Amino acid sequence: MKIYGDRNSGNCQKVKWVCDALALPSTWIDVDTMAGGSRTPEFLKLNSAGQVPVVVLDDGRTLAQSNAIIRYLARGSALIPDDDYLAAKMDEWLFWEQYSHEPYIAVCRMQMVYLGKSQGDLDPEKVKRGYFALARMEHQLHQTRFLVGDELTLADVSLLAYTRVAHEGSFHIDGYASVRRWVGDAERALGVPPAV
């Protein structure tokens, strides 16, 4: 399989982490989104939404949306709970990540790291909602080791991607002790070198 991704994108890293964790052979093809690489005519043939990551399977079929990709790649593995309800709780986190976490925590990071904004330039509403997301994770991770219970699932893979680098978008996670503990646990469980 080929992974078309931007190395700076947590959404793209999720896919690489799952391939590596499950020993699925993959070839990474760099797409520089800041230079318009996801809006070229060639790229839009792979994904008309103009977004990375996209995977091209060995038979040539394509799949986009990070959480849809990892859900497909991990089917039948221990990263998705066997129990239907627990799998649904995992899905609940995956959809929440894209609606209530990534648009604040990842977007603030993108603006500071890639667009050169300072902390004072960030939209205060985005910062507030980012902290609301961290507080909700803390609430869960104070009760359970991983987001859906005792075992690592795709919910952790997905939320780890931008939470581990939240400080690059001005978010201080020092006050979220369970989130900090979980970042280390999830990195170790996935075999990902620590971000900090």
Added chain:
Amino acid sequence: MKIYGDRNSGNCQKVKWVCDALALPSTWIDVDTMAGGSRTPEFLKLNSAGQVPVVVLDDGRTLAQSNAIIRYLARGSALIPDDDYLAAKMDEWLFWEQYSHEPYIAVCRMQMVYLGKSQGDLDPEKVKRGYFALARMEHQLHQTRFLVGDELTLADVSLLAYTRVAHEGSFHIDGYASVRRWVGDAERALGVPPAV
């Protein structure tokens, strides 16, 4: 099962539609989100994210996030393709809906219908991205009857919710002939009375 939802919310309607289509018994419990009904201490016990819809299963367990809920309720039914790749393409549309469609088309509608904004008050960037989403749907629906092929899936349920009322958020779908055709097809397939 109990569905805690706001009748004005397309995200909540998705859950009701799936229950009705699959003849799953459900009791609807109204939550007035505009009056803060999703932020009360009682509600936050059901969903710490403070968002509707939430379902409470007959055994008391809860599940949130509209697309995670419908994915759970419809497991094993014809609304989810048997084929793993087609199910993944359905998931691609579900995640795309929450990231690239709902935040523009549903949010503009919410601002006009419930917050009393005029079309001129809308964020032009949100309007532009909403039309980009409609154009992407048109691109697909020009090729296939439903979003994942010849059969109705949860991708159609999810995208139908706000596309059918896009005009209430200033979006004109007259220029998107395949989207218009699909709205009628999906409403009929689901047994939902036409929105317009």
